[in-house]
Amino acid sequence: MSIFEVMGPIMIGPSSSHTAGAAKLGRMARLLFADKIEKVVVNLHGSFANTAGGHGTDRAVIGGLLGFLPDDERIRTSFKIAEEEGMDFEFKEVNLRDVHPNTLMLELYAGEKNLSITGSSIGGGRIVITKINQNDVNLTGRMPTLWILHRDRPGEVGKITSTLGYHSINIAFMQVYRNKKGDIGSCIIELDQVPDSDVITSLEKMENVLQVRYLPSL
Amino acid sequence: MQYSTIDELLKVAEKNNISISEVVIQVEVEESELPREEVVAKMKESLVVMRDAIEKGRNSRIKSSGGLVGEEALKMAEYSKDKPERLFMAAITDALAVAEVNAGMGKIVAGPTAGASGIVPAVVVSVGEKLNLSDLDMVKGLFTAAGLGDVVSHTATLAGAAGGCQAECGVGSAMAAGAAVELMGGSPEMAVNAFALALKNLLGLVCDPVAGLVEVPCVKRNGFAASHALTAALMALSGIKSVIPPDEVILAMTDVGSQMPSTLRETAKGGLAITPTGREIKNKLENKE
Incomplete structure (x- = not known):
């Protein structure tokens, strides 16, 4: 601290x-x-x-x-x-x-x-x-955070995390949710690094990603 | 370099023959991985906010949320105008000023907490001005205060809801006492003794705010706690030592806090809050809302 x-x-x-x-x-x-x-x-x-x-x-x-x-x-x-x-x-x-x-x-x-x-x-x-x-x-807003909504498909979460890895962004904590199988998945990813706009754009371009929100650390 | 107790902080300072503020700065530079200039600049920013709050509180009538406070610093400043300038007078006025600005939704540095935010700035700025010290010296004083408070935050609590006001104004006063000693040229050992003396004397201080607001008794208590910090600093500078070592005083504070009933820990269900006048104020404010 x-x-x-x-x-x-x-x-x-x-x-x-x-x-x-x-x-x-x-x-x-x-x-x-x-x-x-x-x-x-x-x-x-x-x-x-x-x-x-x-x-x-x-x-x-x-x-x-x-x-x-x-x-x-x-x-x-x-x-x-x-x-x-x-x-x-x-x-x-x-x-x-x-x-x-x-x-x-x-x-x-x-x-x-x-x-x-x-x-x-x-x-x-x-x-x-x-x-x-x-x-x-x-x-908690203590780390740079992404909130992503995506179609609930096999491997989708993996693709998202791989994209972050490709940009040398390390995941500190991650939570995944969905309401119903095959419907819309939601993941909250807390990061060690600040993602630049390229990272956000490449996530948004992914086929099954519906929404990307970035929250800078408070 | 690292410290997790006041004793370790003192030993590191003595071993390296440096001040407490220097230890605190070096450890912060190591841990934050930021350049030293940036760490110092960040604290300088706090000093600017503190000075602005002092200025504002001294010169204007503040409209606090509950309307229970707002012209204490103005009164003190007015009263001291034609009197010889005295350190205690300045410190008390500055502490009231910042605490009022806080109560009026103004900008402050929450150190150690928002409710106890007047004490450290008042002591550091009034001593600094009295002794014609540079801004950098005052910033160093803030690092000393921060380092002492940091130890408390790791080993005890700084929340009135958990430890009563001893954990807020008590700790604020102790932090300020240590800073004052360093600013006045005392040794690191004197600084930690001032910390212990100040905290010891405020053990058991309850948190019983009227109507749950950070106004009564909080604002005036900041003034008292600032003069209390100076008293502890002067005793320590004279060579007086705390018989109970600083880290043990912190333990005692935790012990006292855990024995304090919840009615006296920021719930506004005991003490001043439930006096006839306290209740009346609460009812009046609730009906207004």
């Missing part, structure tokens, strides 16, 4: 878990969604629901959804900026089962498209995304 995790991070106050962590969760959701967000419903659970206003959790999440980093002073006026950029937002209090006290679920919309992301702020500004739509995942 770097000493800058003790003497840092540089952030907008007042709370690393309720403000910085909330901004990171919003930003992660934006990167996963990738399209321009037209509307978002922010469902707050537990301590996030109880103290959202006082800790600026609400403004931090919206700031993150606008792409702001946790040290961006625009977080303070994120509601106004969201309005200017045409991003509708709404807050709800929910009771999610068996989750960390600082958890939120974001429902993102753009035209026909929608995506639901659940994540928790687990202390000191560290976060974890625990669900993408109905799939359980474990995504």
Whole structure:
């Protein structure tokens, strides 16, 4: 662990878990969604629901959804900026089962498209995304990460990992999911190196790959 | 070069005849595999953020989220205006300033935590200015503080929810005390003694924030903890030693934290949070939301 995790991070106050962590969760959701967000419903659970206003959790999440980093002073006026950029937002209090006290679920919309992301702020500004739509995942944003959707075919995951290997990118952690055999597979790959745009393009060009999202480390 | 306890940090410094900050910088350079200039520049960036926060808190009325704090530093700055400049006055004012900026959703360096972010900047900047030290010297002070805090983060906790406020303002004060000793020309041994003295005296400090906000008692506590760090530094510089060694004080902090009821660990269910006034404030804020 770097000493800058003790003497840092540089952030907008007042709370690393309720403000910085909330901004990171919003930003992660934006990167996963990738399209321009037209509307978002922010469902707050537990301590996030109880103290959202006082800790600026609400403004931090919206700031993150606008792409702001946790040290961006625009977080303070994120509601106004969201309005200017045409991003509708709404807050709800929910009771999610068996989750960390600082958890939120974001429902993102753009035209026909929608995506639901659940994540928790687990202390000191560290976060974890625990669900993408109905799939359980474990995504911390501490390493460069790829989220790839592909047709569920034999050898498809192998082709993806070989492509990364060909570009000298090492896989640190990897999670694979699917809803139904032969339908759509989803893999989350955490990397030791930062993939350049060539790597992303060659993954996107693969026959059975449907979507590639790159999330730089937070 | 490496260290995982305060004792090891001290021994490495003494063996190589270098300061604690130098040990911390060298280890960070090794571990991050970044050039030294880059590591130092990164800490310099923190110093800039700290100075800006001090400036802002001293000169303006801050609107905090809960509205419970916001003009403490302004009052102190006003009060000290026509008085001879004193180190303690400056440190207290600076600590209040940063803690208020944090409460008002301003930019701060969360070291060791956001709630305790006023102490280290206040001590390092006020001592640095009083002694006319260079920015690089102040940056070194921040490395000393960071190295001491790093040991605590590995062997204990820095979270109020886990260890109470002793783990936040207590550790922040201890980190700042060590930094102050180095800035004032004391030896590494004096610095670790100042760390131990400061932490020892804040053992048992509870985390009982009113309405769960990082405002009461947090902001003013940063001011107290900054002057407390200076007291520890001056004692250590005079040659006073902590009878209990620093690493054992950290163990004691963990022990005390684990015996602390959860009502006093950042749940806002005990202490100041449940006083009649504390409850009233909470109700008022909830109805407003």
